[in-house]
Amino acid sequence: MIEFQNVSYTYSGADVPALVDISLRLAPGEIVVLVGANGSGKSTLARLCNGLLVPSEGTVTVNGMSTIDPERVFDVRSRVGLVLQNPDNQIVGTVVEEDVAFGPENLGVATADLRIRVDDALAVVSLTGMERREPHLLSEGQKQRLAIAGALAMGPDYIVFDESTAMLDPPGRADVLAVMQRLRSAGHGILHITHHLDDAAHADRIVALDAGSIAFDGQVEEFFEQNERLSDLGLELPPLAAAAAYLRNAGLVVPAAVADARGLVEALWPS
Numbered sequence: 001m002i003e004f005q006n007v008s009y010t011y012s013g014a015d016v017p018a019l020v021d022i023s024l025r026l027a028p029g030e031i032v033v034l035v036g037a038n039g040s041g042k043s044t045l046a047r048l049c050n051g052l053l054v055p056s057e058g059t060v061t062v063n064g065m066s067t068i069d070p071e072r073v074f075d076v077r078s079r080v081g082l083v084l085q086n087p088d089n090q091i092v093g094t095v096v097e098e099d100v101a102f103g104p105e106n107l108g109v110a111t112a113d114l115r116i117r118v119d120d121a122l123a124v125v126s127l128t129g130m131e132r133r134e135p136h137l138l139s140e141g142q143k144q145r146l147a148i149a150g151a152l153a154m155g156p157d158y159i160v161f162d163e164s165t166a167m168l169d170p171p172g173r174a175d176v177l178a179v180m181q182r183l184r185s186a187g188h189g190i191l192h193i194t195h196h197l198d199d200a201a202h203a204d205r206i207v208a209l210d211a212g213s214i215a216f217d218g219q220v221e222e223f224f225e226q227n228e229r230l231s232d233l234g235l236e237l238p239p240l241a242a243a244a245a246y247l248r249n250a251g252l253v254v255p256a257a258v259a260d261a262r263g264l265v266e267a268l269w270p271s
């Protein structure tokens, strides 16, 4: 479990806190989507998850270990992987397998074990067969999956994705979302920070930040039903969900979080 208890964070020199009184839990095997306007504190929250930042007030614990405990810094970092927006800033190896091996090698993982970790991580992100490929020759989507493999090879329990799908085209995004589903099935806890509310359709829960505070923490359907509030939070319903909302307001029985166009049609005309 990653647990935030009454966490506030103020950057040094800043007048106002970036996060205020955040209490939040991320459990193994769940996907939580985190949304909010630019500057609402999402990336700050991401960096607090693995101890890159530590709370000004309150506590963050990872599997019961406080991120301010100097003896646990290393443990905490290896429990929580972080995948960022731009894969180019995360890739260090000259070929794919070297890149994935970089992290665990630095952890001191033995050579035989290393091969297994690299192969497993590449399999999860569907890059098997690309071991000797140069990373700069990969598509953006493949590069992002390589960055995920790099995080995965460290053996984390949780992975925080900070706008990791923002730069990808629709197929690239779909691939990364599919990888998140696989990671959830394998028992990883996923925190997915995104601007695309339609990414929330696959989440177990959604958390919305507003100027550093939690404005919502609950079911995606319930969040999507608060149509008017979303624009106050700097968010916009995806077209399909907006259509579903209009249909519901017109008295039709349609779920708030429809996954795709087919789902909407089937809700209206069950086959």
Ligand SMILES: Nc1ncnc2c1ncn2[C@@H]1O[C@H](COP(=O)(O)OP(=O)(O)O)[C@@H](O)[C@H]1O
Binding pocket: 011, 012, 014, 018, 036, 037, 038, 039, 040, 041, 042, 043, 044, 045
């Ligand atoms: N390194 C920093 N130093 C000072 N203020 C920062 C720093 N990084 C972010 N902030 C401020 O903290 C707030 C939250 O930023 P951030 O967590 O990056 O939000 P988001 O990821 O939601 O866009 C913003 O007001 C931002 O300007």
Ligand SMILES: [Mg+2]
Binding pocket: 042, 043, 044
């Ligand atoms: Mg950010």
